[in-house]
Every structure is written in structure tokens, then in C-alpha cells.
Amino acid sequence: MRTTLASMARIALFALLSLLALSYLPSTFAQRNASKDQASLFKRIQSSSAGYIDIDASEFSTITSYPRDYAVTALLTTTDGRIKCPPCTAFQPEFDKLTAQWNRNRAVKGKNIFVKVEYSRGQSVFAQFQLQHAPVLYTFPAGATGKDMHSFDFTDRGFGAAEVASHLNSILGTRFSYKQPINRKLVVGSITGVITLVGAIFFIGPHISALFTSSKPIWMLLSIGSMIIFTSGHMWNSIRGAPYIAMGQGGKPEYFAGGFQNQYGVETQIVAAIYSLLAFSFIALTVLVPAQRDPTRQRAGVYVWSAIFLATFSLLFYVFRTKNPSYPFRLFF
Template sequence: MAVVMAKARQDIHASDYSSNVNVMFVLQLLFGLLGLLPACIASSSDLLDSYVSNDGVIYADDQIIQAIFAQERNFTLCALFTTERESVNCQFCKVFAPDFKLVASLYDKQTTDSEKEMYFLYVDLDSNREAFKTLGMTHVPNLVFYPPATAKGDIKRGLLAEHKFTTFLRDDSQVDVLIDILKPYGVNIEIVTEFPWSKLIEAIGLAIITIVVGFAFREKVLKLWRNKKIWLAISLMSVIMFISGHMYNVTRGTKFMGYNGKDYVLIDPSFQSQFAVETQIVAVLYSSLAFIAIGMIKLVSQLKTRSAQSLATIICSLALLVICSILINLFKVKSYGFPISLLPISLF
């Protein structure tokens, strides 16, 4: 078992959340025989139907697996070997499992029990230690198809199994890919998108509530609406966030921070991309610079004595210089060879 664990971890780190699953297509060895013996096939699927949970997936334990592999099958088995254990930290398992379950439940809904030709098996490392061993699974996640079989226990270990790699797209939903994989097995699943009635009703309800509340408190709402400070805050906030690249994070769904294997990294050294935290840092820098400048314009002249004015100006100018230097040095991290320098102060 230790071997399994180690391999799992290694696999995941090596491929860096790589978005491919090794899909092993096991060849049908006894395909011919199968055609000859249609009468002999017992409806072992009845047994399985009882195992299928509400979402169309069989959550396997060692017993169920033994039961399945002990007898003949007239159905295809689509098994996902995976783990939810935190210490393994399998990112792609987390991404893939929900989509696997979704496809399974779609299939469950779209076919009746009698016409089922495929069962979806969810094999978790923790509850199926034996099964991982006997079936020779050495890494997760692993999607394996077991075709119909007549002889007992003939599919094991993937002898003569054809190793194929199917590509799973990064960041995208895996559902389409999975449906494509299932097609050669005669399983056609349609994706039905329903009109989002609930969302519509929600929106209408929200609108009504807003109108009612707005009407009930119209005096206060009007006062808020006319409050200059609120508009000031909204405009300044949005302007500063937008020019700090907020929309880039929204569109690209960037990571909050980077991780280089040892430490968390705040700054992406590439010029063309950024981490979400960079936007926050830059927005803080911009707004502190802007507010110091506003203070210099609005407040310094309000001070009574000249010496106080001088002191305030000195502090403000110094602060501007320091923060601007930090900004420039931050920019230099991302833009190599940028020729402008202020003070050599850098935080990042």
C-alpha cells in the first residue's frame, strides 16, 4: 500500500496537476466467445442494480468488487479509481470526480434498469485497499473500462491491455470529454440544459423585495443615493481596481498566489500574466499614493503654522518617494531591463 501511496504522490507532482487520466482500454479477449454464448449470460446486472446509489454511481467497497469480478458480466464497467485523501492532494481527482458523478447520474436518468449496458463504479483508495492491489492500480485518478466478460476473473492487471491517453482539457468541464469517451461503448448521453426557472423566479423575487424595501425606506435610500461620499468611494474604488488589472483576474480566473514547491510566491515574474494577489498589492500602492497626493492638495494648506505645513509636506513627499520606489521595483521584477530607478527599496 505504501507503494501505491508513494506512486500516487509522485505521479501528481510530476505532472503538476496534469489534466490527463490514463484511460486503460482493456481489449476484449473473449469477444468471439461472447457472441456464441448469449443464452448462458445470467443477468448479473440485477445484482448491481441494488448497489447503485441515488446518483447513479456504485460506491464500491472490497466486497462489491469481489462480487462483480467473481462472476460473468453482460455489461461494461466504467471504474474511476481515485482518492479524496487530503495527504495525497490529488487536484485532478477533485476536479474530475464531480463530473464523473454527473455523467453517471445523467446516464442513470436517461436509461431504464433493463437497458443499462454500463455501470459506473467509484473506487476510493481508502475503502478499497484490496481492490487496488488485485486490479493492479498504481496511480490516481485512473479511469478504466472493463468490457463484458464470461469467464470468471479474466480481467485483471491489464495484461494485453492497451494503454491509451485521452486528453482532458485544462480548466474546463470534463463532462464533454467523458461523454466522448463513452460513445465507442454504445453509451450515448445527452446533456439537457433546462431553462433556469428557479433563477428567473429568484431574480423576480429579488427585484420585488428591492422595490418594496426601497419604497418603504425611500427617505433613507434617497439620502444614501444623494450621498456624495458613497459615489466618491465607488468611483475611486472601481477606477483603482480596474487599472490594477482586476478584470484580468476575473476573465482568466487567475490563482491567488503561486506555489513553487516550497514557498508561496506573490509575484508572477512574467510580464503578460499575474496572480490575483498582485492586483491587491498594486491597488494598495496606487491608492496610498493617490491619497497622499490628495492630502497634499487638500489638507496641508489647512494647517495653521508654516512649520507644520513644512513638516507635513516633508512627510508626504518622503512617503510618496518610498511608495513609488516600491512600485517601480515591483514593476522591475516583471519587466526585466526597465531603465528607471528611484530608491532601492523593494518588498517583493
């Protein structure tokens, strides 16, 4: 009897252990699969020429999960054009330069990796951290257990790659030195400008005095052209860095900014063209038409250029009324 009870106890114990082992197997396999996915993402990032990869919400959860022996810096942003985010657009080139240099530095390459999460692909990530703005830069430290993430403060430190590099060094204990890349376009443009200026002085220099004495029409056109360019808002665009064009409702291009204190680059060009046509029609009425000897041609010139002048002025009023519907004046349109 005692032998039977002992056998039954051993069988029950064996069955219990077997059940525990079976219940543990799925989680073990899940952890192994998650580890494989994480390792695969890590290899993709390490081999990326950009120094980072775009990921979705599921991949974000995989790459930031523990355990891992490297940190993860994630940029949560929106730069795909679906949502207007000027700060996101401004920071993206700096992020690209930083990640490319970081990934070329073997001393720090394996200690921290970079990922990018677009809002359109990772809305659940934004919801997870209750984010109402972008861009956001989080760094998740390495370790076997969860630790608090570190956030980069764009408001206090700006959008420069050097500041982000300093922030990462303080968190990770690294000595990564960020170097501002050479602006090749600026260098090429400067060299081209110098060569053009030297060539112009060499070839045109002997004839400069003649330009001042016998080229009155040229100087008139240059003076009128420069006045039109500057009165159209070219300097305002250069100082404020106004966008060239914007997308309105329904994805349609918007050529005129609302209000008298805003404008786009294309708007300046349109207004300059209108001013140019107005100036030329006025010159035609005061100079070209009176010079006609044939009365019929002179009369026709008056009619044609007067019609062009009035229609162009009406178009200018229409532009002002488009920018501000409360503008009280109009002519034909």
C-alpha cells in the same frame, strides 16, 4: 500377477488424479476469494451516494478482472493537491454530477460502475498503461473474456459530463440521458440581486437627482476606486479566469505570478491596496495638507505623507521586481 498390476495401475491413476485435484484447489480458492472481493467492491459502489468510490491499485485490478457481467469506467486522475493538474480539477465536478445521476437511474445503474484512481494511490496503474498525463477515462466492457478498453478523448470532446454520457451510451448501448443540474447558487444570487436592485430603486430613487448635484466627494471616490480596481487587473482576472492564489516551492503560498503576462487574484487585491494608498497620500499632499492653518501641523503633514508616498512607491517597484527580476527601477527596497 495381472491382478496386482491392474491394482497398481488403479492406485497410480487415483494418486495422479488426487495430485491434480490438490494442485487445482489453491487456484479455485483464489478465484473464489477474488470473486468475493469483486462482489464486495461492486456492492460498495452501488451503495455509494457519490456514484463511485476511490480505490487503490489492488482494488483496481480486482474490479476490472474477468469474468463480470457489468462494465467498469475508471477515472485515472490526481486531485489531492500533491500534483498540480488543472484539467483534473476542471473535470472532477463534471464526473461527480455524471456518476450521481447514473447511479440514480435504475435502467443503467447495474450495467456500468464508476471508480476513481488517484495517482498517489495507484502509481502502478498509471505505469501499467504507460500514462504521462491526466485525467484519463477508461471503460472496460463486460464479458467473460478480456476485451479492449475504450478511452474517452478529452482533447476532441472536452470535459463536459454530457459528452462523457454520450460516449458511454455508444459503447454500452444504453439510453442514459444526462440532465444538467440547476445551479442553485446562480438562482439564489440572481433572485437576491433582483430584490436588492428593486429595493434600491424604491428607496434611493427619489434621492438620485440629489446625488448628482450635491455629492461630489462620493462620485470622486467612486471614480477613483473604479479606476484603481480596473488598472490593478480585475478585468484581466475575470476574462482569463486566473487562480486566486498558488502554492510555491515547499508548499508555501505564492502571491505574485512570475512575468508581466500573468497574475493571481490576490495579487490584484494587493496592487489595488498599494494604488489606493498612493492615491490617498497624493490627495493628502495636494488637498488636506495645504488646508491646515497651523504651520507646524502643515510641515509635519508634508513630512509624514511624503514618507508614506515614497515608501509605498518603493513597495510598488519591489512588486514589479518580484514579478520580473530584470525590472531596472527601484527606490528604497
